[in-house]
Amino acid sequence: MTGGAPTAAVERRRARVRGAVQGVGFRPHVYALAARDRLAGWVRNDAEGVLLEVEGADLDGFFAALRAEAPPLARIDAVEQEAVRPQGAASFEILKSEGGAVATAIGPDAAVCDACLEELFDPGDRRHGYVFLNCTHCGPRYTITRALPYDRANTSMAAFPMCPDCAGEYHDPLDRRFHAQPTACPACGPHMAMAVSEIVARLRAGEILAIKGLGGFHLACDARDEAAVARLRARKDREEKPFAVMTAGLASARRWADIGPAEAELLTSRERPIVLTRRREGSGLAEGVAPGLRELGLILPYAPLHYALFHEAAGKPPGTAWLDEPQALALVMTSANPGGEPLVTGNDEARERLGSIADAIVDHDRAIVVRADDSVMRVTAGAPAFIRRARGHTPAPIRLARSVPPILAVGGHLKNTICLARGEEAFVSQHVGDLDNGQTFRFFTETIDHLSSVLQIAPEIVACDLHPDFLSTRYADETGLPVVRVQHHHAHVASAAAEYGVEGPLLGLALDGFGLGADGGAWGGELIVADGAEFERAGHLAALAQPGGDVAAREPWRMAAAALAAIGRAGDIEARFSDEPHAGGVRAMLERGLNAPETSSCGRLFDAAAGLLGVRARASFEGQAPMLLEGLVRAPRVLEDGWRIADGVLDLRPLLARLTDETDPREGAELFHGTLIAALAAWAGEAAKARGLGHVALTGGCFLNRVIAEGVSDALAARGLTPLSPRAVPPNDGGLSLGQAWVAAQTMLDGKD
Numbered sequence: 001m002t003g004g005a006p007t008a009a010v011e012r013r014r015a016r017v018r019g020a021v022q023g024v025g026f027r028p029h030v031y032a033l034a035a036r037d038r039l040a041g042w043v044r045n046d047a048e049g050v051l052l053e054v055e056g057a058d059l060d061g062f063f064a065a066l067r068a069e070a071p072p073l074a075r076i077d078a079v080e081q082e083a084v085r086p087q088g089a090a091s092f093e094i095l096k097s098e099g100g101a102v103a104t105a106i107g108p109d110a111a112v113c114d115a116c117l118e119e120l121f122d123p124g125d126r127r128h129g130y131v132f133l134n135c136t137h138c139g140p141r142y143t144i145t146r147a148l149p150y151d152r153a154n155t156s157m158a159a160f161p162m163c164p165d166c167a168g169e170y171h172d173p174l175d176r177r178f179h180a181q182p183t184a185c186p187a188c189g190p191h192m193a194m195a196v197s198e199i200v201a202r203l204r205a206g207e208i209l210a211i212k213g214l215g216g217f218h219l220a221c222d223a224r225d226e227a228a229v230a231r232l233r234a235r236k237d238r239e240e241k242p243f244a245v246m247t248a249g250l251a252s253a254r255r256w257a258d259i260g261p262a263e264a265e266l267l268t269s270r271e272r273p274i275v276l277t278r279r280r281e282g283s284g285l286a287e288g289v290a291p292g293l294r295e296l297g298l299i300l301p302y303a304p305l306h307y308a309l310f311h312e313a314a315g316k317p318p319g320t321a322w323l324d325e326p327q328a329l330a331l332v333m334t335s336a337n338p339g340g341e342p343l344v345t346g347n348d349e350a351r352e353r354l355g356s357i358a359d360a361i362v363d364h365d366r367a368i369v370v371r372a373d374d375s376v377m378r379v380t381a382g383a384p385a386f387i388r389r390a391r392g393h394t395p396a397p398i399r400l401a402r403s404v405p406p407i408l409a410v411g412g413h414l415k416n417t418i419c420l421a422r423g424e425e426a427f428v429s430q431h432v433g434d435l436d437n438g439q440t441f442r443f444f445t446e447t448i449d450h451l452s453s454v455l456q457i458a459p460e461i462v463a464c465d466l467h468p469d470f471l472s473t474r475y476a477d478e479t480g481l482p483v484v485r486v487q488h489h490h491a492h493v494a495s496a497a498a499e500y501g502v503e504g505p506l507l508g509l510a511l512d513g514f515g516l517g518a519d520g521g522a523w524g525g526e527l528i529v530a531d532g533a534e535f536e537r538a539g540h541l542a543a544l545a546q547p548g549g550d551v552a553a554r555e556p557w558r559m560a561a562a563a564l565a566a567i568g569r570a571g572d573i574e575a576r577f578s579d580e581p582h583a584g585g586v587r588a589m590l591e592r593g594l595n596a597p598e599t600s601s602c603g604r605l606f607d608a609a610a611g612l613l614g615v616r617a618r619a620s621f622e623g624q625a626p627m628l629l630e631g632l633v634r635a636p637r638v639l640e641d642g643w644r645i646a647d648g649v650l651d652l653r654p655l656l657a658r659l660t661d662e663t664d665p666r667e668g669a670e671l672f673h674g675t676l677i678a679a680l681a682a683w684a685g686e687a688a689k690a691r692g693l694g695h696v697a698l699t700g701g702c703f704l705n706r707v708i709a710e711g712v713s714d715a716l717a718a719r720g721l722t723p724l725s726p727r728a729v730p731p732n733d734g735g736l737s738l739g740q741a742w743v744a745a746q747t748m749l750d751g752k753d
């Protein structure tokens with residue numbers, strides 16, 4: 001070569017991109033960047049993710065933008081580059097996927113994106129008002145997918161052949177809908193069975209509607225209408241569980257609750273969970289939405305239909321600016337799961353199971369393939385924590401610190417989830433529910449079958465709870481695979497070990513309602529050292545009797561009676577609980593030790609406190625009394641000498657004795673919380689010191705109590721210890737399957753050493 005200006009050297013690089021990079025618009029992203037920088041080369045999907053080659057001068061800018069400008073649903077775990085010989089190529093191409101067995105990952109469902117929202121409200125757009133619009137960056141995924149690979153033919157969109165306009169967008173690499181499998185328009189896609197205007201008119205008239213959504217039906221009514229909310233409760237068997245409320249946007253949500261920055265971020269995240277917030281007193285929301293509770297579960301619209309409802313109610317203003325204004329309408333949007341059975345998903349099923357609850361069924365003609373409840377989250381100690389992990393998060397993997405063999409963990413009995421793990425990834429299923437009826441058990445087996453098929457994981461081992469009678473345990477026994485039985489509280493602490501990548505011994509507080517102990521006893525207030533496949537019970541709460549057995553879990557007054565007996569005041573039981581016909585019988589059980597099994601449960605300790613303080617004698621759902629007790633707390637206070645620690649046993653009888661004489665429930669609730677926090681921190685602190693451990697996992701359903709979670713966390717930090725709070729899974733039994741999988745993995749890996 002002679003003369004001319006010096007040109008930058010042309011180079012060519014091959015790059016392997018790992019992570020969630022398929023089905024999220026990653027190839028068009030690469031294509032657009034290459035076009036922008038005038039680079040040659042190609043990109044394609046394969047079994048390991050995305051493989052690409054680019055050729056040109058100055059490739060560093062391209063690779064910086066590859067990460068910085070990645071599509072919203074993509075997650076890049078690694079970009080591995082290597083230099084290859086330049087080929088003098090001139091064009092850039094998207095190549096067909098390599099090989100037949102491409103492990104195309106399925107992402108979680110995502111809330112409608114801003115670009116689609118603009119189209120929804122643009123009278124000039126061909127998708128104006130079309131409530132099934134979506135694109136590569138938003139819309140249904142997991143809930144419509146039957147099988148791998150993730151393409152339209154394997155989703156419930158297979159029933160809707162694309163029209164020429166949609167097909168044109170689908171095949172155009174520079175279009176937002178390039179390879180958007182669920183893309184549709186009014187000409188070719190699904191339709192609602194009822195007009196949006198009629199749905200809104202009926203809701204305004206006080207009707208209860210069963211509305212088909214992404215992962216199941218919701219029961220909806222006007223959340224400001226006390227009579228409608230009361231009717232919904234009456235028809236749902238007078239259930240007292242709080243209902244979630246949907247508002248048009250953040251500005252509207254602030255009418256009903258105080259929302260901090262971290263909560264605002266969660267509410268508007270594309271995963272769109274229900275977020276527990278501090279309810280505003282006297283805001284005009286029906287009291288029946290969350291009876292007696294200070295927290296309010298809020299959720300923002302995520303499906304286009306939800307937006308269309310609020311748009312109609314707002315008088316159909318053009319554009320999307322109205323979403324930033326406070327809107328009047330607020331809707332109860334509660335899972336349609338009558339009698340604690342799984343969420344209703346089918347149209348005929350809705351008519352059968354919801355006909356007596358809803359005034360009308362609002363369905364559509366796209367099938368829900370996978371049932372998924374709304375996720376529920378809360379901000380605890382400044383960071384998001386799960387209460388229920390489901391839509392928007394499943395099947396996104398949780399990264400593990402160690403590569404594990406293919407494992408199935410079947411979870412516990414209540415708030416069941418299952419977990420499939422393989423390599424450095426653990427996939428925790430959506431919330432399945434309590435396995436105490438045939439329908440939920442069927443959902444459990446379907447979830448295992450579906451998740452293992454779409455993830456193509458064939459487990460070599462199955463992990464389950466120690467309890468022989470759990471349906472999940474029986475399922476594990478019938479798989480024919482080697483079974484690892486994991487003690488309940490060991491699994492709770494191991495779930496934190498899995499999330500935080502702790503491979504050595506990990507100390508944890510596991511506080512919950514019930515789990516079968518290694519000694520056959522009822523455990524639930526445990527100090528556990530989890531160490532791989534092994535664990536040590538470093539301590540436990542002093543046991544209380546459970547008069548009547550399981551029934552005591554629903555009748556806090558019985559636990560209060562047990563507390564009276566424990567402090568030598570059984571003689572007070574009948575006078576104190578004179579309204580209870582069984583008070584005499586309970587006293588006799590306690591005095592004679594008949595039908596009053598002992599438990600170290602922290603949940604039952606909460607029940608005892610709630611019962612002693614007269615907060616609630618009988619609960620309509622598990623955890624109700626402790627929730628009401630927590631709701632009374634403004635500032636926790638410590639009763640000095642309110643506890644004793646001996647031989648690892650934490651004894652709170654001095655505190656219970658003090659509560660027995662407390663006449664003000666608020667004072668009592670504050671003393672109970674403050675003293676319990678101080679006692680737990682002292683107890684765990686001692687154990688940590690004795691063993692030279694620096695971390696304490698905070699797990700079990702009792703850590704759903706924000707006062708306790710934040711208080712114990714702060715108190716441990718003040719002692720120089722590092723608290724580990726679950727963030728990837730719920731602290732309650734919804735996180736058990738992850739812990740079981742982790743223990744099973746250690747068992748297998750240790751066995752091979």
Ligand code: ZN
Pocket residue numbers: 112113114115116117134135136137138139
């Ligand atoms: Zn979109």
Ligand code: ZN
Pocket residue numbers: 162163164165166167184185186187188189
């Ligand atoms: Zn179309």
Ligand code: FE
Pocket residue numbers: 488492512513514515700701732733
């Ligand atoms: Fe538990």
